[in-house]
Amino acid sequence: MRPRLALIAGEPAGIGPELVVRAAQQDWDAELVVFGDAASLLRAADALGLPLHLHRHGEAATQPRSLAIVDIPHPVATRFGHPDPANTASLIAAISRAARACIDGELDGLVTGPVHKAVINEGGITFTGTTGLLAEQAGCEVVMMLANSHLRVALQTVHLPLREVADAITPAAMMRTLRIVDTALRTQFGLAVPTIAVLGLNPHAGEDGHLGREELDIIIPSLDHLRGEGLRLVGPLPADTAFLPNKLQGFDAVLAMYHDQGLPVLKHADFAHAVNITLGLPYPRVAVDHGTALELAGQGTADPSSLYAAIRTCTQLAAQRKRG
Ligand SMILES: NC(=O)C1=CN([C@@H]2O[C@H](COP(=O)(O)OP(=O)(O)OC[C@H]3O[C@@H](n4cnc5c(N)ncnc54)[C@H](O)[C@@H]3O)[C@@H](O)[C@H]2O)C=CC1
Ligand SMILES: NCC(=O)COP(=O)(O)O
Numbered sequence: 001m002r003p004r005l006a007l008i009a010g011e012p013a014g015i016g017p018e019l020v021v022r023a024a025q026q027d028w029d030a031e032l033v034v035f036g037d038a039a040s041l042l043r044a045a046d047a048l049g050l051p052l053h054l055h056r057h058g059e060a061a062t063q064p065r066s067l068a069i070v071d072i073p074h075p076v077a078t079r080f081g082h083p084d085p086a087n088t089a090s091l092i093a094a095i096s097r098a099a100r101a102c103i104d105g106e107l108d109g110l111v112t113g114p115v116h117k118a119v120i121n122e123g124g125i126t127f128t129g130t131t132g133l134l135a136e137q138a139g140c141e142v143v144m145m146l147a148n149s150h151l152r153v154a155l156q157t158v159h160l161p162l163r164e165v166a167d168a169i170t171p172a173a174m175m176r177t178l179r180i181v182d183t184a185l186r187t188q189f190g191l192a193v194p195t196i197a198v199l200g201l202n203p204h205a206g207e208d209g210h211l212g213r214e215e216l217d218i219i220i221p222s223l224d225h226l227r228g229e230g231l232r233l234v235g236p237l238p239a240d241t242a243f244l245p246n247k248l249q250g251f252d253a254v255l256a257m258y259h260d261q262g263l264p265v266l267k268h269a270d271f272a273h274a275v276n277i278t279l280g281l282p283y284p285r286v287a288v289d290h291g292t293a294l295e296l297a298g299q300g301t302a303d304p305s306s307l308y309a310a311i312r313t314c315t316q317l318a319a320q321r322k323r324g
Contacts, residue, residue, distance in 0.1 A: 003318035006098035014292030015302035016113030017044035080298030088123025109318035198235035284317035
């Protein structure tokens with residue numbers, strides 16, 4: 001049986017709805033069930049001049065390539081490029097209902113389009129990202145990892161102001177992150193003994209303590225402890241040279257200490273086809289790597305490759321999980 005995946009278009013004024021419309025023109029190795037506002041999808045289809053057939057989830061499709069939908073209407077019909085914080089609650093409700101269906105085993109995985117964090121906060125909901133929302137709902141610790149065919153980059157800290165990053169890097173946090181990444185690489189990615197490269201926080205990985213002590217006081221003892229548990233870890237490495245192609249060949253994943261230490265390298269290598277995978281959830285969740293690109297919305301020029309890669313990756317992870 002094909003995996004059944006929940007699909008979220010994301011911010012209705014961004015490019016998410018039109019990317020879902022494009023996905024609806026394709027055949028997939030999974031059944032897709034959209035959770036969200038049907039009117040936003042129909043508006044995007046109209047703007048792109050593409051057909052879109054929708055049917056209620058649980059009912060039979062009457063047209064080929066019809067998308068199943070759980071319609072969760074937004075109160076405001078947004079214009080492309082102009083998000084309205086009044087739609088925040090229904091967007092979050094759609095994500096939460098889709099995730100609940102995955103937790104309950106009704107669906108096998110979750111694919112999400114881009115959301116706009118500032119607009120959600122302006123809507124009165126404290127929100128640092130979908131990853132955190134899903135972790136809280138499932139009651140588990142998670143790690144964000146972005147991946148394309150060149151590299152995998154996991155993040156020790158994610159959406160934190162830079163001023164707070166150093167304080168957030170503690171032995172407990174490092175060990176939790178690395179255990180989650182190691183387990184996921186073994187169980188979800190089939191790597192018997194994965195090699196994880198760990199970056200330093202400071203320039204030159206601290207230069208023996210002369211450029212910062214986090215490597216000596218926190219990172220090195222944490223890695224030593226985990227090596228004793230059988231994890232294969234390299235580092236802490238100076239971040240400026242860790243991504244050199246000949247070094248990367250030996251690593252199954254790189255753990256970056258903060259968002260903009262690792263993600264620019266991955267996005268430079270291949271922005272179009274990268275995906276964002278949440279490790280540690282009780283179900284597979286894969287998102288696009290890009291944001292809402294408000295300035296492109298409704299024009300038909302947004303590249304759907306990351307959404308397609310997210311659907312394919314989630315299909316593979318869900319199929320593998322179903323096989324046991
Ligand atoms: N998965 C998610 O939910 C993500 C959400 N965001 C959110 O998106 C909002 C906007 O963030 P930005 O930093 O502007 O990043 P962005 O990814 O929306 O845009 C960065 C650049 O890439 C282009 N771009 C993005 N996606 C594209 C696509 N599919 N095809 C062609 N060009 C594309 C944009 O036009 C822009 O030039 C923020 O609120 C941010 O939090 C950002 C990253 C991921
Ligand atoms: N930079 C990654 C990003 O913003 C995606 O966050 P999330 O909404 O998937 O947690």
